[in-house]
Amino acid sequence: MPNVSITSACNRACSYCFARDTLTGYGADRAMTLEIFAAVLAYLQRSGINEIRLLGGEPTLHPQFAALMDMILATGLRPIVFSNGLMPPQALNRLRAIEPGRLRVMVNASALIEGEPALVDQVRQTLRLLGRRAMLGVNLHTRQPRLDRLLDTIATLDLIPRLRLGLAHPTLAGSNLSLAAKAYRQVGRNISAIARAAADRGIVLSLDCGFVPCMFAHESLPSLDVAVSDCGRRCNPLPDILPDGRAIACYPLADLGAVALDQTVTAVTIRRHFQGVLAPYAALGIFPECSACELFRDRRCLGGCRAAALRRLVPASRPFVLEAQQGWRERMRAEVPVAFACANHRMGAGRSR
Ligand code: SF4
Ligand code: SF4
Numbered sequence: 001m002p003n004v005s006i007t008s009a010c011n012r013a014c015s016y017c018f019a020r021d022t023l024t025g026y027g028a029d030r031a032m033t034l035e036i037f038a039a040v041l042a043y044l045q046r047s048g049i050n051e052i053r054l055l056g057g058e059p060t061l062h063p064q065f066a067a068l069m070d071m072i073l074a075t076g077l078r079p080i081v082f083s084n085g086l087m088p089p090q091a092l093n094r095l096r097a098i099e100p101g102r103l104r105v106m107v108n109a110s111a112l113i114e115g116e117p118a119l120v121d122q123v124r125q126t127l128r129l130l131g132r133r134a135m136l137g138v139n140l141h142t143r144q145p146r147l148d149r150l151l152d153t154i155a156t157l158d159l160i161p162r163l164r165l166g167l168a169h170p171t172l173a174g175s176n177l178s179l180a181a182k183a184y185r186q187v188g189r190n191i192s193a194i195a196r197a198a199a200d201r202g203i204v205l206s207l208d209c210g211f212v213p214c215m216f217a218h219e220s221l222p223s224l225d226v227a228v229s230d231c232g233r234r235c236n237p238l239p240d241i242l243p244d245g246r247a248i249a250c251y252p253l254a255d256l257g258a259v260a261l262d263q264t265v266t267a268v269t270i271r272r273h274f275q276g277v278l279a280p281y282a283a284l285g286i287f288p289e290c291s292a293c294e295l296f297r298d299r300r301c302l303g304g305c306r307a308a309a310l311r312r313l314v315p316a317s318r319p320f321v322l323e324a325q326q327g328w329r330e331r332m333r334a335e336v337p338v339a340f341a342c343a344n345h346r347m348g349a350g351r352s353r
Contacts, residue, residue, distance in 0.1 A: 002247075002267060003055045003082070003240040004040055006032040006068060010057035012084045014110055015177040016141040016168035022254040023057060026243055031062050034071070036245040039261060041075050043241075047267035053080045055240075060091035069094055073102070080104045082137075085111060085123035092129060100132040106164060109138040109150050127157050137164035137208075143183045147194045155201055162225070163198065165191065166208035169305045172255040174314065181286040181308055188215030199223035209234045209250075210305035212286070213295055232301025237278075239270045249274040252307030284309045 005019065008026040023030075032040075044052055052072055060083055062068060072079045081095065085107045095105060107130075111123045127134050136150055136159060150163055167187075170178035179187065191205065198205050199222035207224060211231040219228055226234070237249035239259070246258040247270050256277050259270050285296055285303025295301035303309055 001049060001051045001053050001080070002044065002238045003053045003250075004032075004037075005055045005057065005241065005243055006037065006059050006065075007057045007062040008243055009061040010084075011061065011086050012058070012111070014084075014108075014139075016139055016179075018169060018171050018176050018178075018251040019055070019057070021171050021173060021175050022242070022248070022251060029061075030243045031064070032243045032245070034064060034067065036243075037068055037071060039245060039263075040241055041071060041077065042263075043261050043265065043267075044077060045075060049267060050076075051078045051080060053082060055082045058084055058086065060087040060095075065091045066094040069098070073098070078102065078104075080106060082106045082108070083126075084108045085126045086119075087126055092126060095133060096129060098133070103133050104160065105130050105134045106137045107134050109136045109153075112136075112150065112153060113138065113146055124153070124157070127153070127159060131158060132160055135160040135162050135164060137166060139166045139168045140187055141168035141177055141179050143186045144190060145187075147190065148197065151194065151198055151201055151203055154203055161202050162204045162206050164206045164208060165211075167210045167305070169210055169252045169307050170311050171252050172307055172310060174311060178308070181304065184212065184215045184286075184304075189217065192216060192218060192221055195221045195223050207231055207234065209236065210308070212304045213301055214287075214293075229300065232295060232304075233299075235302050235304065235306055237271065237274050237306070239267065239274060249277075250307075252305065253278075278306055281306065281310060284312065286312070 005023065007030065008023040009029040009031070041052070059065065059081055069079065081103070083105055095103065107123065107127060111119045115123070136154055138145060138147070138150065153159070154161060154163060168177065168179045170176060195205060203223065204225050205223050207226050211234060213228055213232045216228045221228060237253060239247040240250050241247050241261070242258065245261050247261060248254045248258050249256050253274070256274060259265065259273060283291065285291065285293070286305065286308045290296045290303045293301065296303050
């Protein structure tokens with residue numbers, strides 16, 4: 001389902017954020033207009049999509065957040081709000097006025113794991129007030145995240161009994177903190193270690209995009225929302241929508257360019273465009289050994305996150321300074337001519353600097 005970034009504003013600064021690089025180009029508080037939002041809703045309905053996932057920055061900081069929620073509910077789309085848990089009271093009240101079954105608020109648990117006590121208290125209070133509207137999610141950017149305490153929080157606050165696990169993927173420029181592929185197997189062991197405790201508490205572990213089968217030692221882990229054997233196919237750029245209404249493949253792949261939403265384009269046509277852009281790199285996996293992997297050959301694993309795989313093209317000796325990032329973008333422009341061939345699609349056009 002597509003993510004729609006309704007504002008570039010954010011009240012946290014997560015080191016692993018893969019949206020910051022792109023959203024910085026919009027300034028500190030660029031908010032999607034109601035007109036563009038209406039066009040996005042029409043695009044989703046035209047595409048046969050029945051959910052809308054609101055992102056930012058922090059989406060509840062949009063100055064007309066309540067009006068946007070009204071527009072969504074009027075269409076019958078199901079809203080999913082991705083929040084860091086630090087919401088203005090008006091936005092929190094608007095969300096609490098919606099029945100739990102019609103809404104999901106995905107609260108990033110990083111503050112609960114890493115935050116100062118005052119921050120933890122604030123996020124816990126938000127969770128307490130949202131109750132069964134709230135589901136915890138965490139972006140894994142270290143080898144040993146403290147996931148066990150999140151199971152306690154879910155149970156104690158009686159939240160939706162699921163925990164969304166995402167891998168912190170790199171942007172193509174590598175400007176965010178991301179989880180190195182060489183750490184995946186250790187992270188897989190950590191997930192296996194809490195899978196039994198989660199199952200015992202009736203909590204499902206939900207795997208986001210980019211997980212790969214070789215992370216996990218067991219073929220069937222209790223409480224995962226996907227069979228381990230199937231998790232390697234979850235790199236399916238959505239696409240994501242920027243505050244100015246243009247579509248990118250996904251934030252880590254934002255440098256592949258942006259597509260304007262006109263009145264006819266659908267998610268299928270945009271996805272097909274980006275699949276064409278990525279096609280020359282289908283033989284590239286996140287590990288050198290992917291090319292010899294049986295799962296890769298028969299497409300049961302796509303070789304991990306495309307952005308992480310493409311990052312392997314960057315010479316290891318190259319320092320990740322701005323000049324090098326610009327060099328990388330130039331190289332991608334040269335290597336992905338499809339994006340330049342289309343009048344609407346420009347490499348780097350995802351930014352409005
Ligand atoms: S294709 Fe690569 S990432 Fe996927 S299971 Fe095989 S070795 Fe792991
Ligand atoms: S490239 Fe694929 S796995 Fe990586 S962030 Fe995008 S959709 Fe997810």
